[in-house]
Amino acid sequence: MSFVDENLRFVCREVLRRIPFTTSVILHGSRATGKVKGEDNRDYDVFVVLKTPLFLFYVKRMKGIEAEARKRGFKLDISVLPTFRLKYGRGDLSAYFIKATGVTVWGRNCLRNCDLGHIWETIDRSWIQYCVYVMRRLMWGYDPSTGRFNVDGILKALIVCCRLIVLFFTGEYVIKPEDMLRIIKPYRVSNRLVFGGEALDLLEETIDGRSWNESLFFFSVRDIAINTYASLISVLFGIQDEDLKALTSKYLRATRRRAFIENLIYASSLFMIRREFIPRFNPFGPSVFDKFNMATAWLLMSLREDGSIDSESINETYKLLSDCVNLPLSKDKVKFWLTLRDAIRRYYHYARTGFQFSHCIYTAFSSIIGSSSRKRRKPKTVKHYHLQSGIFPYEKDDQEWRMPRLKLPTAK
Structure with missing residues (x-):
């Protein structure tokens, strides 16, 4: 352990002391990209790679390490990562993120040789999971018992939502809001965004220094998150319904x-x-x-x-x-x-x-x-088709495929 960050040194020391069968400790997310300064108050997102099927029995110990981190004054989100998930996690967006942004801070570098596929191979429900992560963050942006808003938390939820939109259409995981707007600009100019335009507009206005009423800002981001969620369901599952109750029933089926x-x-x-x-x-x-x-x-x-x-x-x-x-x-x-x-x-x-x-x-x-099927079959020539850049490879003269704007019901 030769890294400078004292918080990471503490995490690794406690993991090795409390959790057996540890193969690696992986830092991932914005801190692992090197684009966040050490004094930044962002969470430390850490995965502990365990080589045992009994990983569930060590979850409580990890929560204990999180509690100790809070006492030391920093936020820690520590999760277990069994080795079989690295081996068979192909198509899982969260597993893809671990490899895309993860850095091994202790132990064997498990990320180097694991094959988690490409962003274009991500399964549909992983995108839903990412969008729900946005909504879960937003839930803590307002406390109905006091009427108080957490503007910083609301802004972070908006940024994560825009990061999801940029990733979905360009395949690039971008940290800084300014870079998101720059990378997604060709899609906005050419009117190729199936959804997400309002979120990017709101982010751009916020970056430009527009001041917002706290309540208006929260409910604007709330509506954007809900519409993004419904839009993903529409695009990925072909389910379109303006009634949220009907959408719920169809999606669960x-x-x-x-x-x-x-x-x-x-x-x-x-x-x-x-x-x-x-x-x-x-x-x-x-x-x-x-x-x-x-x-x-x-x-x-x-x-x-x-x-x-x-x-x-x-x-x-x-x-x-x-x-x-x-x-x-x-x-x-x-x-x-x-x-x-x-x-x-x-x-x-x-x-x-x-x-x-x-x-x-x-x-x-x-x-x-x-594997068993391939052994029984004789090899034959297979024609491979390569995806063009972007989730939706539009033709140059074809801009007609649009998703109708969803009118989700507001609370009455």
């Missing part, structure tokens, strides 16, 4: 195919780590991961500009989560909203883990089946 394994991993993780059992949980139902995603959207939609909370939207949030977590009911809407937000914060990690690990299981199984 469309993503149900792999739900069983995801749900089993979610339930077993809760039991092993938190010793929690959900009596109403149905492993044969829709994906818990996608129910959390939709619940996050509904919870944000429940906030009204006058400071009140929409009953229908918060009830939809509760319906989605009621058989996934043990939730206490409350007649106080504000208290209930905060309870639901806290439930998403505490349990979303387990749902996301179910999605990511089930993807690895399917990838590994497909790899084994494909």
